[in-house]
Amino acid sequence: MRVYAATEGVKDEGFNPPDAGDFNLPPFIDGNSFATKPILLAFFSVLIISVFFILAARKSAVVPSKLQFAGESIYGFVRNDLGRDVIGHEFMRFAPYLFTLFTFILVNNVFGIVPFIQFPTMSRVSFPYVLAAITFFVFHYIGVRRHGLIAYLKGIMFIPGVPKPAYILITPLELATYFIVRPMTLSLRLFANMFAGHLLLLVFILGGEHLLQGVIGLKLVSPFSFVVAIALTFFEFMVQCLQAYIFTLLTALYITGALADEH
Amino acid sequence: MSAKNDENAFWTIFGYMLSGLLIWGGIGYGLDWWLDTDFFLLGGLLLGMGSALYLIWLRFGRE
Amino acid sequence: MEGTLNLVGFGLAAIGPGIATGLIFAAYINGVARQPEARNVLQPIAFLGFALAEALALFGLVLAFVL
Numbered sequence: 001m002r003v004y005a006a007t008e009g010v011k012d013e014g015f016n017p018p019d020a021g022d023f024n025l026p027p028f029i030d031g032n033s034f035a036t037k038p039i040l041l042a043f044f045s046v047l048i049i050s051v052f053f054i055l056a057a058r059k060s061a062v063v064p065s066k067l068q069f070a071g072e073s074i075y076g077f078v079r080n081d082l083g084r085d086v087i088g089h090e091f092m093r094f095a096p097y098l099f100t101l102f103t104f105i106l107v108n109n110v111f112g113i114v115p116f117i118q119f120p121t122m123s124r125v126s127f128p129y130v131l132a133a134i135t136f137f138v139f140h141y142i143g144v145r146r147h148g149l150i151a152y153l154k155g156i157m158f159i160p161g162v163p164k165p166a167y168i169l170i171t172p173l174e175l176a177t178y179f180i181v182r183p184m185t186l187s188l189r190l191f192a193n194m195f196a197g198h199l200l201l202l203v204f205i206l207g208g209e210h211l212l213q214g215v216i217g218l219k220l221v222s223p224f225s226f227v228v229a230i231a232l233t234f235f236e237f238m239v240q241c242l243q244a245y246i247f248t249l250l251t252a253l254y255i256t257g258a259l260a261d262e263h
Numbered sequence: 264m265s266a267k268n269d270e271n272a273f274w275t276i277f278g279y280m281l282s283g284l285l286i287w288g289g290i291g292y293g294l295d296w297w298l299d300t301d302f303f304l305l306g307g308l309l310l311g312m313g314s315a316l317y318l319i320w321l322r323f324g325r326e
Numbered sequence: 327m328e329g330t331l332n333l334v335g336f337g338l339a340a341i342g343p344g345i346a347t348g349l350i351f352a353a354y355i356n357g358v359a360r361q362p363e364a365r366n367v368l369q370p371i372a373f374l375g376f377a378l379a380e381a382l383a384l385f386g387l388v389l390a391f392v393l
Contacts, residue, residue, distance in 0.1 A: 170318050181278040181282040185281070
């Protein structure tokens with residue numbers, strides 16, 4: 001059932017609430033569809049990460065400098081908390097991938113609240129899609145390498161200890177979970193969190209700005225909108241770190257599942 | 264480790280139920296569209312949710 | 327303004343499972359905090375309860391799109 005309210009002609013007067021169109025940034029150079037802000041930000045994030053960690057690792061000393069300490073604690077967090085504790089003794093093979101994933105997603109997310117940049121790259125859905133696709137291929141490739149194609153698929157499709165007729169119900173679910181739902185939820189969770197968070201900030205900041213242009217009563221209310229926007233900015237920072245963590249954690253867990261023997 | 268296991272179980276459960284609804288509900292939707300009926304969709308959704316819950320019980324509830 | 331009322335209905339319907347999930351995990355955390363060795367007993371119960379509560383929310387989601 002669809003409902004329509006009479007708002008024709010409001011778009012050019014009054015307040016334009018932010019919508020999905022605000023994420024559609026035009027390219028800097030006309031006709032070159034690659035020169036958009038998200039793509040530039042993705043390259044910029046790669047630059048930031050490389051420069052930071054090369055500087056941090058260049059002069060490694062027994063008594064670390066502040067920079068080295070910062071770099072090492074991030075790396076140590078990913079390697080120990082997400083690698084060793086989840087994957088087990090084979091974690092060093094996957095530490096580079098997990099670390100790259102975590103820092104890339106984290107920096108791109110935090111762009112959403114950095115002043116003058118203020119656009120989370122991951123709120124364009126193609127970026128999470130590609131990251132989830134890489135994770136998808138990584139964990140299936142590892143599973144196939146470890147068990148062989150037939151045994152791996154068998155392990156996914158038939159869980160032990162179930163009466164035979166029940167496999168008709170369960171096998172499609174297992175297949176769909178492994179091949180469709182996992183990459184889908186992985187990418188859409190990251191995308192939706194970043195999208196909604198950016199939209200939320202836009203609503204409060206643009207709303208506060210619009211209230212400031214109203215009559216005196218509205219002007220008095222607008223600071224509250226800005227205060228909420230600032231509070232939400234800190235909340236967003238938390239969400240952005242959490243989403244980078246969850247994406248990496250789930251990647252590590254999927255890899256663990258592909259490596260596991262019982263399967 | 265156990266907190267991470269909880270996290271994993273949480274998303275696994277969510278994934279199972281989503282795929283149950285999508286697969287069996289999708290089959291029911293297709294049958295409805297093909298045969299011009301309207302009860303296969305509901306049946307498919309219920310069947311999908313039932314088998315997803317059964318699978319979750321197998322995975323997490325047995326030990 | 328245009329949109330579909332189904333989504334408003336889904337929003338209202340999701341309140342119930344939301345509260346239910348909160349209660350289930352609150353009880354689970356309480357139990358584990360009081361008696362950490364009971365985790366293995368409580369975990370399957372908590373997850374099955376969570377699954378049953380979440381089932382209703384997902385039904386709402388699917389029916390909001392299908393109907």
